[in-house]
Amino acid sequence: MTFGSVQVLHGVDLSIAHGEIHGLVGENGSGKSTFVKILGGIHTPDSGSEVHLHDSAMPLPLRDPQQHGLAIVHQDLALVESMSVADNTGISTGYERRLAAPIGSRREAAVVRTLAEQFGIDLDPNRLVGMLSPAERTVVAILRALRQLGDGDQRKVIILDEPTAALPRGESLRLLELLRTMASNGTAVLYISHHMNEVLSVCDRVSVLRNGRIVATRESSSSTESEIVELMLGYELGEFYPDKPQSSNDVVRLDVKELTHGTVSNLSFHARRGEIVGVTGLTGMGQDEIPYLLAGGRTRLSGEVTVDGNVTNGAPRSAKVCGMQLVPGNRQRDALWLGGSASENLTLPFLKNFWRGLRLRRSTEHEFSGQALRDFGVRPLRPSLEITKFSGGNQQKVVMARALRQKPGVLLLHEPTQGVDVGAKKEILNVVRQAAADGAAIVVFSSDAEEVAQLCNRVHIMRYGSISATLSESEVSEDRILSLSQHSSVSK
Numbered sequence: 001m002t003f004g005s006v007q008v009l010h011g012v013d014l015s016i017a018h019g020e021i022h023g024l025v026g027e028n029g030s031g032k033s034t035f036v037k038i039l040g041g042i043h044t045p046d047s048g049s050e051v052h053l054h055d056s057a058m059p060l061p062l063r064d065p066q067q068h069g070l071a072i073v074h075q076d077l078a079l080v081e082s083m084s085v086a087d088n089t090g091i092s093t094g095y096e097r098r099l100a101a102p103i104g105s106r107r108e109a110a111v112v113r114t115l116a117e118q119f120g121i122d123l124d125p126n127r128l129v130g131m132l133s134p135a136e137r138t139v140v141a142i143l144r145a146l147r148q149l150g151d152g153d154q155r156k157v158i159i160l161d162e163p164t165a166a167l168p169r170g171e172s173l174r175l176l177e178l179l180r181t182m183a184s185n186g187t188a189v190l191y192i193s194h195h196m197n198e199v200l201s202v203c204d205r206v207s208v209l210r211n212g213r214i215v216a217t218r219e220s221s222s223s224t225e226s227e228i229v230e231l232m233l234g235y236e237l238g239e240f241y242p243d244k245p246q247s248s249n250d251v252v253r254l255d256v257k258e259l260t261h262g263t264v265s266n267l268s269f270h271a272r273r274g275e276i277v278g279v280t281g282l283t284g285m286g287q288d289e290i291p292y293l294l295a296g297g298r299t300r301l302s303g304e305v306t307v308d309g310n311v312t313n314g315a316p317r318s319a320k321v322c323g324m325q326l327v328p329g330n331r332q333r334d335a336l337w338l339g340g341s342a343s344e345n346l347t348l349p350f351l352k353n354f355w356r357g358l359r360l361r362r363s364t365e366h367e368f369s370g371q372a373l374r375d376f377g378v379r380p381l382r383p384s385l386e387i388t389k390f391s392g393g394n395q396q397k398v399v400m401a402r403a404l405r406q407k408p409g410v411l412l413l414h415e416p417t418q419g420v421d422v423g424a425k426k427e428i429l430n431v432v433r434q435a436a437a438d439g440a441a442i443v444v445f446s447s448d449a450e451e452v453a454q455l456c457n458r459v460h461i462m463r464y465g466s467i468s469a470t471l472s473e474s475e476v477s478e479d480r481i482l483s484l485s486q487h488s489s490v491s492k
């Protein structure tokens, strides 16, 4: 597969048997999504390429893959924000047509509710997708794919491109179980993820992509995480989480008092200079709303938020004036200008530095962004390339680079490493630690219990909109976070 003069996939050969779960792993930008988009008919591969579905050669580009029993959950989910959950699944299946009610919204809602229950999640089919948390949105995309496959006897293939990037552990495990059930019924599954433990636990075989080439296909049962990571990166990663910095400073930089809105109720917490505070919990417990009530312009009903003693009203401008930066969980919707280049996305907050008289000095702007892309390991190192042409993980690095280059006093990170490969995740976590060491107060809102445990000095666990438990530095561990998320009561 070639874009312009750049060849992205080189003779990729991959086969998945019926009833097999096949993992596909690789660094950010190695070509995983491009491969999936060929199977979804979005890209036309170079001439000479062949795709066989259920033993039949398919004409390329592939048209209407779902007609051939192939459903895909793409990395960007491709949901319609302004429509309800049920309408999102309904439009992809053409609704269940009945003479009296050609658009069966009510019936669709009932089907979705049943599917969501099977998935173990309480999801209102009538809610607008735009109002859902990242985890809930992922579930909608998965439900839509399941709807597309239907329950007939047709042989099926399902492809999931990083479906668990925004899912908390509980939901991830349920999804993995669902995949196992589907495979045991004969469905072929292609599973893409940066979570090596999941890949090795659920997949029968794993193929590793490096720079657009399959470098190995291994049986999961006889492979280890570090072997797969080394094949992926081409080098040994070493110790993944470096030592946690100690937070000893008493100066409170972020102070949140009695914040109330939506699910969040009377919430108070603070973050000190040099401290990394984690806020986590099961889906829908309120932690996904907090960063937007603090800095994303979502109106609050009551409560006071101060940054270094200055009151902020939650509007992005007010937050910025106080030195508070938000890295949102939904990068494409909330953080990127999709019509612009990587450079334009990076330099928006710094533009005044690049003007000389009435002229914007593009060369200085590109020099600045080139350096930032280099520092954050963004690939390809092409500041002028449209942001949509960067892989998901590399887009995330651009968003992080822009926030950190502004040297925030308070940094709010919502699912900061979703979709980022293991090597890049290590780099990002190091940069976050460095920002804390330089004096920022950092709050990480994340569903990744391991990341929260390894990164944060103090962790709050949310339940029904309030903090139900707090773990101090000596108490923080992944197991405690997971068990408190499941079982903690509302009293501290």
Ligand SMILES: Nc1ncnc2c1ncn2[C@@H]1O[C@H](COP(=O)(O)OP(=O)(O)OP(=O)(O)O)[C@@H](O)[C@H]1O
Binding pocket: 003, 008, 026, 027, 028, 029, 030, 031, 032, 033, 034, 035, 075, 379, 380, 388, 389, 390, 391, 392, 393, 394, 419, 421
């Ligand atoms: N439309 C496009 N035009 C030019 N280059 C593109 C386009 N789409 C993708 N690329 C490039 O193709 C390469 C592979 O991207 P792809 O999205 O397939 O990576 P990936 O393995 O899925 O990464 P990630 O794990 O970050 O999602 C990247 O270098 C990307 O910049």
